[in-house]
Amino acid sequence: MPRTCIRFFALLLLLLVAVPAPQAAPLLQEGKKTLYQRVVSHPGAMPLKEARDGAPAAREAVVPFSVLYVYARQGDWLQVGLDTRTPLGWLKKDQATDWNQSLTLLFTPRTGRDPVLFFKTEKDLKGLCEAADMEKQLDSLVAAAAGGKDTAGLPILASEPAEQKGAVAQKRFYLMPILGMNRAFEGVNLLQVASIDPGSSPSGAVAGPPKTGIALVMDTSISMKPYIDQSRDIIRQLYDRLEKDRMTDNVGFAVVAFRSSTKKTPRLGYTSQVISDFATAKDRKALESRLAKVEQAAVSSHDFNEDSLAGIYTAIDSLNWGP
The missing domain is CATH 2.30.30 (SH3 type barrels.)
Known part of the structure; x- marks a missing residue:
């Protein structure tokens, strides 16, 4: 076979191999x-x-x-x-x-308007809009929602909170995906929106008050001993306060330590490591005993800036955030 043909075949083979899937x-x-x-x-x-x-x-x-x-x-x-x-x-x-609309609803400021009502069906809302006594029916529904009346026999499913008029849009705003839209009347659009029902829990969810995990990411490089000691004191005080407030099982603390690159300075021992995973006040002794063993590095880092991001990554990836 001529050499030029061999080269062409080899080039063609390389092109075929290089084509990405x-x-x-x-x-x-x-x-x-x-x-x-x-x-x-x-x-x-x-x-x-x-x-x-x-x-x-x-x-x-x-x-x-x-x-x-x-x-x-x-x-x-x-x-x-x-x-x-x-x-x-x-x-x-x-x-x-x-959700194929790519639109999101944001309420306007509450000044000069009543709380928004959410209707069970488009037919219910459209019927209200067409009613001769619409304002009277609407006032009745707003009053029922504000009074906490059971909505089982009413056309409404929920209501925007009535408190804090004038501040909702700035401090308690809601973003709701728009699932559908219908221009039922001239200048009036009826929107189908999605929201999360705060009264229902997903399958397998843990009942009771929410649990909070607080991770302390501390610098344990040389000269940091005073701050390590202060961290121990702060954790003890927080645990004491949680026990006093009877929240021993609701808040857990974890500790992650960081120094700097061990490739540059192997004697540092570690770049970052978990000192203790989350422990509630019930299990505080385990965390406190591990924290008592934390010491500052015996040698200086190669650079002034220690690797705090490594500590943050370790806290995110290595701690048990599950519950």
Whole structure:
């Protein structure tokens, strides 16, 4: 075979090998060429590695109302991703709501208006708008909601809080995804919105007051002994206060230490490490005994700036934030 043919064949082979495999892309919305299908996650939504019950989790539960791209639909399952590049895992359909509007509702300031009412159906709201005594019916519904009346027999599902008029938009604002919109009357749009029901808990959620984890990320490089001692005192005082307030099981503390690069200065011992995972006031002795053994480094770092980011990463990745 002529040498030029061999070179051409080798070049062609290299080109074939170098061609990247096509990346997965989210599904497009019906009739659209550039808009992807998206969903918002419900509380407790847990992506799994496979589309089946009992499959291992792809990651911890996602934050409620996270926007997820839909890569595939398989029966009662959705393959979702946090971006348009890579699928994350599989969700049950009932753990998310389709959101293809890309619009979000923000309430206007409360000055000069009544609390917003949320109606159970579009028919209920439209019927109110068409009623001859609309203002009378509306006043009755607003009064019922403000008085905490059971809404089981009423067309409303919920109401915007009545307190703090004039301050809601600035300090207690709400962002609600718009799921649908209908121009029922000239200049009037009826909106279907999503919200989280604060009275319901996701499946498997821990009942009772919320639990809080506080991670102390401390510098243990040379000359830091006074601050290490102060940290011990602060933790003791906080535990004492929690016991006094009867919150021994609601707040836990963890401690992560950082120094600097051990590649530059091996005698530092570590760049960052977990001293103690979260411990509540009930288990304070375990954390306090570990913290008592923490000492400052015996040698100086190669640079003035210690690696605080390494300590933060260790706290995020290595501590048990689950409960």
